[in-house]
Amino acid sequence: MTKPVFLFAGQGSQYSGMGKELAELFPAAKQVYECGSDLLGFDLAAACFEGEESFLAQTKVSQPAIFATSLAALEAVRANGVECMAVAGHSLGEYAAMVASGMLTMEQGFTVIRHRAAAMQACAEKQDGAMYAIVGSDKDTILKTCEEVEGYVTPVNFNCPTQTAIAGESAAAAAAAEKLAALGARAIKLNVSAAFHSKLMEPAAEEFLAAIKDVKFAEPTVPFYSNTLGGRMTDFSDMPGYLSRHLASPVYFVDELNALAADGATAYVELGPGRVLTGLVKKTFKGVTALNVENEKTLQKALETLNAAE
Numbered sequence: 001m002t003k004p005v006f007l008f009a010g011q012g013s014q015y016s017g018m019g020k021e022l023a024e025l026f027p028a029a030k031q032v033y034e035c036g037s038d039l040l041g042f043d044l045a046a047a048c049f050e051g052e053e054s055f056l057a058q059t060k061v062s063q064p065a066i067f068a069t070s071l072a073a074l075e076a077v078r079a080n081g082v083e084c085m086a087v088a089g090h091s092l093g094e095y096a097a098m099v100a101s102g103m104l105t106m107e108q109g110f111t112v113i114r115h116r117a118a119a120m121q122a123c124a125e126k127q128d129g130a131m132y133a134i135v136g137s138d139k140d141t142i143l144k145t146c147e148e149v150e151g152y153v154t155p156v157n158f159n160c161p162t163q164t165a166i167a168g169e170s171a172a173a174a175a176a177a178e179k180l181a182a183l184g185a186r187a188i189k190l191n192v193s194a195a196f197h198s199k200l201m202e203p204a205a206e207e208f209l210a211a212i213k214d215v216k217f218a219e220p221t222v223p224f225y226s227n228t229l230g231g232r233m234t235d236f237s238d239m240p241g242y243l244s245r246h247l248a249s250p251v252y253f254v255d256e257l258n259a260l261a262a263d264g265a266t267a268y269v270e271l272g273p274g275r276v277l278t279g280l281v282k283k284t285f286k287g288v289t290a291l292n293v294e295n296e297k298t299l300q301k302a303l304e305t306l307n308a309a310e
Contacts (some may be wrong), residue, residue, distance in 0.1 A: 008090070015273055016052065067095055128170045130174065208244055
């Protein structure tokens with residue numbers, strides 16, 4: 001069986017009902033939600049399987065919910081003998097990637113995510129920030145436009161050659177989005193509560209670091225690719241510091257994908273809710289295998305495709 005890269009998506013991919021089929025099919029997947037419920041103090045399974053969209057959209061709920069569903073999908077593919085050549089995540093997805101690579105236990109992962117979500121929720125409630133996905137423009141034009149508008153807004157997520165997200169103060173972000181749309185790009189406001197991966201998240205980064213500074217991280221057992229570096233990470237000596245900086249630093253996801261391809265990756269499996277990263281891979285490369293696993297149907301398709309490519 002071909003060994004793919006395991007990819008894990010970020011905040012915004014949540015939906016009601018996510019992970020339910022996998023938890024019913026695989027005891028290890030069900031245990032993920034039970035572990036999360038015990039550590040978080042609320043019924044994580046109920047939130048994921050039955051929660052209303054508005055409830056799930058809260059940062060303090062969506063982050064552990066997406067993390068849990070990503071790990072449930074990981075357990076499902078592992079139960080079918082699928083292992084990876086490397087791991088990578090987009091923003092929040094890096095935490096599931098850390099568990100997948102052995103850097104954190106599942107219990108540690110939920111604890112760290114709880115602190116991250118709380119810090120980001122508190123920061124979001126104190127700021128007036130917004131994010132937009134800009135489709136069909138280049139990064140130089142986007143940066144120039146952000147610099148021209150009044151207020152703070154900047155490119156933060158470099159997702160694929162044709163898609164970059166901007167973040168900043170709500171008025172500035174809206175003005176930049178409007179100017180870019182006038183230049184022919186599509187500007188889509190993202191359903192998030194703050195200007196993630198920008199300097200507006202620095203208070204959250206400081207609070208988060210204080211909460212996780214004593215967490216012990218192991219060396220990964222497979223290559224781990226970093227948003228902040230835009231490539232393979234080799235120095236794991238200060239992971240609390242790295243994760244704190246990660247909150248207020250850009251996501252160089254397209255650089256990560258290019259680094260993975262240069263290192264021989266030809267197959268990618270996105271584990272967790274939605275297929276955002278699967279789409280980004282397909283927009284970045286031609287002729288690669290890109291699949292997602294979020295329920296029984298997508299699991300079976302992934303297994304068939306990976307077996308056929310052996």
